[in-house]
Amino acid sequence: MIYTSTRQASAPVDAAAAIRAGAAPxxxxxxxxxxxxxxxxxxxxxxxxxxxxxxxxxxxxxxxxLEADVGSMCAGAFDVPLPLVELENASGPVSVLELxxxxxxxxxxxxxxxxxxxxxxxxxxxDPVTVLAATSGDTGGAVGCAAEGRANARAVILxxxxxxxxxxxxxxxxxxxxxxxxxxxxxxxxxxxxxKQAFATPVLSARHGLTxxxxxxxxxxxxxxSYWAHASLQSxxxxxxxxxxxxxxxxxxxxxxxxxxxxxxxxxxxxVLATNANATLSDWARKGVFEPRASIATLANAMDVGAPSxxxxxxxxxxxxxxxxxxxxxxxxxxxxxxxxxxxxxIACPHTATGLAAxxxxxxxxxxxxxxxxxxxxHPYKFADAVEPVIGETVALPDNLAGVLERPARMIDIKAxxxxxxxxxxx
Ligand SMILES: *Cc1c(COP(=O)(O)O)cnc(C)c1O
Numbered sequence: 001m002i003y004t005s006t007r008q009a010s011a012p013v014d015a016a017a018a019i020r021a022g023a024a025p026x027x028x029x030x031x032x033x034x035x036x037x038x039x040x041x042x043x044x045x046x047x048x049x050x051x052x053x054x055x056x057x058x059x060x061x062x063x064x065x066l067e068a069d070v071g072s073m074c075a076g077a078f079d080v081p082l083p084l085v086e087l088e089n090a091s092g093p094v095s096v097l098e099l100x101x102x103x104x105x106x107x108x109x110x111x112x113x114x115x116x117x118x119x120x121x122x123x124x125x126x127d128p129v130t131v132l133a134a135t136s137g138d139t140g141g142a143v144g145c146a147a148e149g150r151a152n153a154r155a156v157i158l159x160x161x162x163x164x165x166x167x168x169x170x171x172x173x174x175x176x177x178x179x180x181x182x183x184x185x186x187x188x189x190x191x192x193x194x195x196k197q198a199f200a201t202p203v204l205s206a207r208h209g210l211t212x213x214x215x216x217x218x219x220x221x222x223x224x225x226s227y228w229a230h231a232s233l234q235s236x237x238x239x240x241x242x243x244x245x246x247x248x249x250x251x252x253x254x255x256x257x258x259x260x261x262x263x264x265x266x267x268x269x270x271x272v273l274a275t276n277a278n279a280t281l282s283d284w285a286r287k288g289v290f291e292p293r294a295s296i297a298t299l300a301n302a303m304d305v306g307a308p309s310x311x312x313x314x315x316x317x318x319x320x321x322x323x324x325x326x327x328x329x330x331x332x333x334x335x336x337x338x339x340x341x342x343x344x345x346x347i348a349c350p351h352t353a354t355g356l357a358a359x360x361x362x363x364x365x366x367x368x369x370x371x372x373x374x375x376x377x378x379h380p381y382k383f384a385d386a387v388e389p390v391i392g393e394t395v396a397l398p399d400n401l402a403g404v405l406e407r408p409a410r411m412i413d414i415k416a417x418x419x420x421x422x423x424x425x426x427x
Pocket of ligand 1: 106107108138139215248249250251252253254255302303351352377378
């Protein structure tokens with residue numbers, strides 16, 4: 001499989017090179033030059049997610065050093081439960097695909113765990129990689145967790161001191177080597193600026209083999225195709241119909257993965273995007289013009305994105321039709337969490353709630369004519385401050401996150417400058 005840049009000005013590369021690089025040298029994003037043709041009827045809806053993943057990802061990694069290890073990488077990365085929970089008493093046939101049973105309670109666990117298994121095999125002891133990530137929440141935890149125990153790929157995570165929740169800080173700082181958590185005495189923008197400066201400093205970048213794990217990485221995107229494929233097969237086996245998907249979206253990685261699954265021939269009907277008050281995508285759907293802008297802070301903060309980076313990949317897919325985009329305000333998020341909890345008993349995090357609200361907003365016809373699957377992207381426990389006052393009860397600590405809290409945390413405090421980061425990287 002060959003990967004080309006969305007901007008067509010970089011040389012084509014194999015899967016391993018595309019994954020190691022992150023972005024393409026021309027500033028574009030890597031996409032498979034052509035999609036493989038899969039025999040969909042050969043997939044077993046009752047089989048394991050790891051097996052589905054392995055069958056899908058094998059052709060995507062073909063011809064690279066990763067090809068031989070696809071089965072074992074998938075067995076390790078996809079050993080996470082993936083419940084497709086039917087909700088009773090909703091206003092149409094709807095299920096929630098819970099992508100939140102990974103070790104950090106976020107769907108980003110799927111992408112990060114697969115990416116690090118790839119990087120560990122692409123790099124070697126003589127040429128290790130360092131994933132450098134600035135984080136204000138979810139991604140850093142998933143990246144740290146995925147890097148723990150790797151031999152050739154380490155993670156260095158920068159986060160702003162005093163600006164994230166105690167649970168989030170713990171979730172960034174509780175992972176063993178080769179994970180380093182750097183607590184920066186400044187805000188998130190300063191952390192991000194330090195990471196950018198490090199990437200732009202050739203000696204530093206070369207010495208440590210710097211790479212990024214943000215959502216432009218094709219190594220995070222491809223594994224996410226697996227759970228959409230798996231859920232669509234399961235839903236079709238239950239209902240004999242192709243499900244519509246509703247996807248809480250920020251950088252559009254999850255949605256891109258769903259569209260890739262549909263292009264591969266999996267039984268997926270209309271795709272609906274849900275965003276928070278960051279309305280770049282809903283404005284685009286309405287006006288036909290894509291206008292990236294600065295992000296605004298919302299309750300669904302992992303989706304606070306004004307310039308969705310994966311938008312650039314849409315045009316590279318033969319079928320990239322999007323049925324609708326719903327932009328959901330914080331007020332609607334609160335009301336939706338309360339109402340769905342009251343009517344169906346389901347407790348949603350603020351991100352998932354944008355998906356529930358998008359379902360509410362569908363016209364009655366489309367809402368009732370087919371099964372719908374809404375992605376649940378984070379565990380509500382992590383957003384208890386927002387959720388508990390709205391539902392009037394406490395959210396129980398799930399087992400996957402209880403394990404995190406039992407671990408000791410360690411971090412290194414650094415000043416917000418490049419010298420301090422360079423010293424930490426070498427230390
Ligand atoms: C990252 C994230 C999203 C948005 O996913 P994209 O792939 O960036 O569109 C939604 N919900 C949660 C909880 C997330 O962490």
